[in-house]
Amino acid sequence: MTFLLLGNLPESPSGSFFGHLLVIPMDGSHWMDLKAVAEEIGRRGHQVTVVIPEVSVRMGPGKHYKTLTYPVPYDKERIDSLLSMHMDVLRQSTQSFMEKINSRFSQIKNITSFIHTTAESLLFNASVISHLSQQHFDAVLTDPMYLVLSCSWLHVFLLKSLSGLPTVNLLRVIPCGLDTKSAACPAPPSYVPRFFTKFTDKMNFWQRVINTLPLLCRLFYWHFDHIAYQFLGEEVGVFNVLLSKYCGTLYRTDSILDFPRPLMPNMVFVGGISCNIRNPLPQVREAETDSWVSGEHGFVVFTLGTAVSVLPEEITAVLLEAFRQIPQKVIWRYTGPVPDDVPENVKMMEWVPQNELLAHHGVRAFITHAGSHGLYEGLCHAVPMVMMPLGGDQPDNAQRMASRGVGVVLDITTITVETLLQGLNDVINNSSYKESVEKLSAFHKDRPFDPLELSVYWTEFVMRHKGATHLRAAAHDLNWVQYHCLDVLALLATVVLLVVMVTMRCMRLCLRKLSRKRKQD
Amino acid sequence: MTFLLLGNLPESPSGSFFGHLLVIPMDGSHWMDLKAVAEEIGRRGHQVTVVIPEVSVRMGPGKHYKTLTYPVPYDKERIDSLLSMHMDVLRQSTQSFMEKINSRFSQIKNITSFIHTTAESLLFNASVISHLSQQHFDAVLTDPMYLVLSCSWLHVFLLKSLSGLPTVNLLRVIPCGLDTKSAACPAPPSYVPRFFTKFTDKMNFWQRVINTLPLLCRLFYWHFDHIAYQFLGEEVGVFNVLLSKYCGTLYRTDSILDFPRPLMPNMVFVGGISCNIRNPLPQVREAETDSWVSGEHGFVVFTLGTAVSVLPEEITAVLLEAFRQIPQKVIWRYTGPVPDDVPENVKMMEWVPQNELLAHHGVRAFITHAGSHGLYEGLCHAVPMVMMPLGGDQPDNAQRMASRGVGVVLDITTITVETLLQGLNDVINNSSYKESVEKLSAFHKDRPFDPLELSVYWTEFVMRHKGATHLRAAAHDLNWVQYHCLDVLALLATVVLLVVMVTMRCMRLCLRKLSRKRKQD
Structure with a gap:
């Protein structure tokens, strides 16, 4: 039925x-x-x-x-x-x-x-x-x-x-x-x-x-x-x-x-x-900028997060010198006074639409302080990264990303033209970085929710x-000893010890009797 | 800009x-x-x-x-x-x-x-x-x-x-x-x-x-x-x-x-x-059955899973006797020969649409072997349960559910008319079971996917x-000693031991010198 x-x-x-x-x-x-x-x-x-x-x-x-x-x-x-x-x-x-x-x-x-x-x-x-x-x-x-x-x-x-x-x-x-x-x-x-x-x-x-x-x-x-x-x-x-x-x-x-x-x-x-999250931006100079970054060699995005928008002059000079020597354009978020000798391929701006730039087909690399937001935006758009962590979770973030092969880590306090050029050259021209970041990006974006x-x-x-x-979890109701079962382990250790001791004593007794018997024999 | x-x-x-x-x-x-x-x-x-x-x-x-x-x-x-x-x-x-x-x-x-x-x-x-x-x-x-x-x-x-x-x-x-x-x-x-x-x-x-x-x-x-x-x-x-x-x-x-x-x-x-998963069922005797289960006191669903559809005669007799004494109708999945003395409020059937029955507004209790599928169907439709686990994961499932207050556990091998009546009476008439299962059901069904x-x-x-x-996880690349950091703990224990020993020796030396000095004085 x-x-x-x-x-x-x-x-x-x-x-x-x-x-x-x-x-x-x-x-x-x-x-x-x-x-x-x-x-x-x-x-x-x-x-x-x-x-x-x-x-x-x-x-x-x-x-x-x-x-x-x-x-x-x-x-x-x-x-x-x-x-x-x-x-x-x-x-x-x-x-x-x-x-x-x-x-x-x-x-x-x-x-x-x-x-x-x-x-x-x-x-x-x-x-x-x-x-x-x-x-x-x-x-x-x-x-x-x-x-x-x-x-x-x-x-x-x-x-x-x-x-x-x-x-x-x-x-x-x-x-x-x-x-x-x-x-x-x-x-x-x-x-x-x-x-x-x-x-x-x-x-x-x-x-x-x-x-x-x-x-x-x-x-x-x-x-x-x-x-x-x-x-x-x-x-x-x-x-x-x-x-x-x-x-x-x-x-x-x-x-x-x-x-x-x-x-x-x-x-x-x-x-x-x-x-x-896409920012609704005023469409100012949109066409101009789009053509500016759409050159043959593409461009590099450089931001160090909200907290760091100005750098000491000596570091700025090193960075500018390195940028002068690369064929890519560079868009740099920088709120300080713009130096006189900015190379033609560099635009220093008070604010950049980082996520939108990273989504652009012309982007070749992302120079970042390795804050988690920036890293995710880089990952999301599969952009290889040069990471210059400053503090907080950034040094760890950077090492984690570097260990996955999606970028290199540089120390901004000791940076030189050569190290930066080497780093940029690696992530832009060594295809392994792009491949790794594309693979990770696919994993990251493939989620049910x-x-x-x-x-x-x-x-x-x-x-x-x-x-x-x-x-x-019921773990919250246990104290440290209970959680780690140290009381149980102490009991088990005692039992094992007792067994060993009793066995030893028995063996000793047996041996003694045996030796006595031999002596008697 | x-x-x-x-x-x-x-x-x-x-x-x-x-x-x-x-x-x-x-x-x-x-x-x-x-x-x-x-x-x-x-x-x-x-x-x-x-x-x-x-x-x-x-x-x-x-x-x-x-x-x-x-x-x-x-x-x-x-x-x-x-x-x-x-x-x-x-x-x-x-x-x-x-x-x-x-x-x-x-x-x-x-x-x-x-x-x-x-x-x-x-x-x-x-x-x-x-x-x-x-x-x-x-x-x-x-x-x-x-x-x-x-x-x-x-x-x-x-x-x-x-x-x-x-x-x-x-x-x-x-x-x-x-x-x-x-x-x-x-x-x-x-x-x-x-x-x-x-x-x-x-x-x-x-x-x-x-x-x-x-x-x-x-x-x-x-x-x-x-x-x-x-x-x-x-x-x-x-x-x-x-x-x-x-x-x-x-x-x-x-x-x-x-x-x-x-x-x-x-x-x-x-x-x-x-x-x-709803089974597409032939609409045979649909109206008749629907009116049968729609009595004032509702009904109880009783299934013990695919593997157990017949019971020893002595257990069947106990169960039937208990069912005879409750006002609810009972729908029992049973493939063996139907005994002569089946009470009027019991229908024994070779197959029951368990999930559909549990979704019916008239259901009052679910007697189950506590297989995970049955439990989830009971949970899903918020039906209090009498659990009679038979083997495998069922005894554990049953205890887990019972500890959450959604039902009682009975031992089918020693079941009596009284224990079953008590169990059914509890889950049907003590509102705490219904409240608990409704709460758990709401948690269970509230999921993003x-x-x-x-x-x-x-x-x-x-x-x-x-x-x-x-x-x-990188844990797969570690052996047992490394995973539990036993090598690290051994090192740390050695260091602590050495420090203690050195301190003790120093103290002993100091004490000895002190006592010598006193003697000389």
Whole structure:
């Protein structure tokens, strides 16, 4: 007997739900992807509130979200002076060892203090906090670099005022592997290189030694914990806060930029969002420029990211001299005063549409600081790269890309005309770089879901379900000893030891009896 | 200066590629999802060749693939007798301990020998192998349970005749955790329960001890290696073969059926494919049946999977007696002779459209053997479950579902009228079961990609790119000592030991000098 029962599958769980999302962004290049996600979620009909300081590098209003600004005790000039601090770092070749240490240290100190100030401006702004507490948010989307660099103010604030609000992170990496640690995600030091080591997934013995050495991360974060204490009146460790609150992390990476490694189910790769973001540009001098770059030898795109748009004169001179000697045109993003002796094949511009240029058929190479956005745009359009990393995740990014054969890495502080010419010549004329980047590009772009769509999907998921508890590993409920089964191993070792000891004693007894017997015989 | 450069993003990498896929399926319920994927890939225009034995439980031709059959030295009756072997296992309550051991052992022996015969029939069929070798396949899609249960014949055969062909696995689990081991995927024994233990992700100390004890898997697989040697003329370990060949695994699970745990980038969850597969049924007695099940109290669906459609008389009598006492109608898949005293509210049928029934609004509970397909259909339609697992992954599946509060687990070999009534009463009348299953169902169905689409996507990916090398973790290139950094730990321990010894010696020297000085004083 057979029969047919009519009943439709329940409707798709998305669709008619409209929620309210709180977005706490991070400035600089971090803002790009977060803005794209906030815009798209707003465009889909959700209410999106982005909380930003009144003064910032890039953060600002958008078409599909509303912004809530709070006053900060600094102005645009302070930000500009912070941004120009890289000049000191770039002058390292002319500095003594102590000067180098000093310039790096003061750069870190200044940036940290700046973020502290920003964080405190929000945290102790009673009217903003009170306003936010009265909203009915479904989730918060944030870049927790802010959290880490700013005494966990965000989560502290959420704990106090918006307790229980599920959090989605959008990030590249948190120093000390805090992001994977907080997800209880294994990271075998034998092939998962730590950030800031510049190692790849193929390490020799000594690299593995360095990669395995314990990091004193508590020391690194202790002063963040301190401000959390000031605000909350109770001890809240950054680790604990991270562990207990967030639902999932959208990683601005994938198995192309980073090496294949273990992941947890609530870690989602969304690397390459910016690749599909096209800026609506005024069509000024369009035809002229298009014909300018469409020469026989093609052109090279040269940008060092938002933060670095001017270089020390001596480095600029070296670069210009090298560019003079190549047949390609060069489009260089540069906001400083244009030198007198710029070669004819070089255009220095205050702003370049990087992604659009990289998509042009005439592009031959991309000189980049190896920020993740730039790398993805290079990857996306299969452009071989000359990488000159400056700091943060860039040196690691660059080594990762170089190990895949898509470009070369140069040290900008010691660059010479010869090394740059050699690098450019390699990536432009040695076809292996183009082949490698084309292969990786094909892998990167062949994915079932667009990274922006995926980011929006999981953020909406957390909003719809008020969290993602089913993706939370039971590892979070175990202490360190239990997680590593050290208690079990101790027991097993004891058992083995006992067995060995008993066996030994038995054998000794037997031997003694045997020898006695022999003596008697 | 700004300008616009016109250049489109490269086209989506899918689309115009049409390849040739080899499918080596596994019989029984394993066939369901593999068939669905093969059909869909064929429907999309690829050439799909499915290699199956002339006689099987379920495997057969499809609309969108071609089949290549090979003769086997057994007939349908041998298969039927194999399937009826569960009767001995179900009679365990009346058996002595030795009889129990004996019936389990002979069941395993018979099934293994059956699969051996099937495997050898293909492996040593020169004309089939030669025909396959001449085809230009782009990839092979397989269920490696076959591999494991059949002396790695599949991979051996691939190694020899179709060397280098990228492989995609579609599986639930391989005993001994061979699937995760071969993917170099960490599985912390503290919260990732081993199969066949029935543990959940929350284990007490003694459960963790059992979960941590080393398994002698080499012993388990040694005879598979032996036949590989016979065919290849060289030693090929199952571990090595698995490690070296496959590109990715599609898991017939997700973080709902299994607990959240670490994954590798080439492990993809596609649990729940069958939930969307609706059988085109003849509309026989449709109206009559629909009205029959649409009573006030609803109905219960009772199936124990393809392999178990008859039960020993004494168990059947117990079940019927329990069903007689509930107000719900019961639809029971049962192929044996229908007893005389079937209550009015019970329909025993040779085949039931399980997925369609579970989607009906009148369903109140699902009595199931806790096979993964059935569980997903229950989950998909949010039906609370009474689970009576019989073997394989079922006892573990059942415990996992029970720990999530979506049903109760009963032992069918010792079942009584009271326990079944209690179980049914719980899941039907205690609303917590319905609430839990509705919550889990919402999580399960809220996914960015349909599991069938995702399976097809990744299989096509491997076909398009002739593999997925970029997802292969560098862990595969490390030996056991290197992977666990035991050499590094040895070095660090030595350094610590040396430091301690030197410090101790220094202190002793100092103390000695001090005491000498005192004596002199």
